[in-house]
Amino acid sequence: MKSRLELLPAVDVRDGQAVRLVKGASGTETSFGEPLAAALAWQNAGAEWLHLVDLDAAFGTGSNYEMLRDVTGRLDIKVELSGGIRDDESLARALATGCTRVNLGTAALEAPEWVAKAIAEHGDKIAVGLDVVGTTLRGRGWTRDGGQLFDVLQRLNDEGCARYVVTDVNRDGTLTGPNLQLLRDVCAATDRPVVASGGVSSLDDLRAIAGLVGEGVEGAIVGKALYEQKFTLEEALEAVSG
Numbered sequence: 529m530k531s532r533l534e535l536l537p538a539v540d541v542r543d544g545q546a547v548r549l550v551k552g553a554s555g556t557e558t559s560f561g562e563p564l565a566a567a568l569a570w571q572n573a574g575a576e577w578l579h580l581v582d583l584d585a586a587f588g589t590g591s592n593y594e595m596l597r598d599v600t601g602r603l604d605i606k607v608e609l610s611g612g613i614r615d616d617e618s619l620a621r622a623l624a625t626g627c628t629r630v631n632l633g634t635a636a637l638e639a640p641e642w643v644a645k646a647i648a649e650h651g652d653k654i655a656v657g658l659d660v661v662g663t664t665l666r667g668r669g670w671t672r673d674g675g676q677l678f679d680v681l682q683r684l685n686d687e688g689c690a691r692y693v694v695t696d697v698n699r700d701g702t703l704t705g706p707n708l709q710l711l712r713d714v715c716a717a718t719d720r721p722v723v724a725s726g727g728v729s730s731l732d733d734l735r736a737i738a739g740l741v742g743e744g745v746e747g748a749i750v751g752k753a754l755y756e757q758k759f760t761l762e763e764a765l766e767a768v769s770g
């Protein structure tokens with residue numbers, strides 16, 4: 529178990545632009561320019577990880593694959609790649625970008641046997657995104673219900689899933705603070721590391737998540753708070769440095 533919280537600045541790409549959404553809802557985009565510029569800015573500020581999302585692939589409205597491959601190839605830091613990875617072809621393409629790991633969402637709900645096979649073949653390179661409203665999982669761009677959090681978590685634990693990325697959909701992009709109880713509950717139901725996502729608005733939020741490292745939280749994804757300059761990445765890294 530790591531002793532210091534890892535931070536993963538997010539670059540979510542829609543129609544070739546870095547955007548932030550509110551509660552993951554299509555149509556709520558605020559644009560923040562070129563994805564590569566954002567990614568390089570986080571790298572230059574000291575990020576060790578980038579959480580890179582193809583929102584068009586997640587929503588089924590297109591693909592930004594070439595751009596994400598280019599961004600990943602130009603970075604020296606680790607990349608967690610997400611969005612639309614749902615079958616052998618999309619998984620092979622995602623891994624071919626050179627990313628450190630991929631994050632599977634919809635597939636874990638709709639194609640459990642395929643995900644079990646991917647976990648068995650690729651181990652630590654596969655994380656599963658548990659994107660929840662209450663304790664109901666959401667897939668297909670967070671537009672469809674896909675099962676109960678703790679049932680799916682138990683299944684994935686049994687299949688050897690290496691890591692979970694837990695997003696409270698109703699906090700994502702809202703700057704209303706992380707759902708600490710959800711994170712505690714997930715940590716209590718697994719011995720795998722958990723990456724927290726959704727709601728971070730302040731350095732105190734990051735310190736609160738860092739307080740859960742001992743329970744199994746390994747990292748935190750930070751999006752809107754960075755883009756809206758609630759704090760700098762340097763300040764965030766300092767806040768969680770222990």
Ligand SMILES: O=C(O)c1ccccc1N[C@@H]1O[C@H](COP(=O)(O)O)[C@@H](O)[C@H]1O
Pocket residue numbers: 540549551552553581583585586587610611612613614631632633634635657658659667668669670700
């Ligand atoms: O990150 C978002 O804001 C987001 C909003 C709506 C849908 C998905 C979103 N993000 C990432 O996409 C994966 C799921 O993609 P898929 O279901 O595997 O195609 C999810 O885990 C988030 O990382």
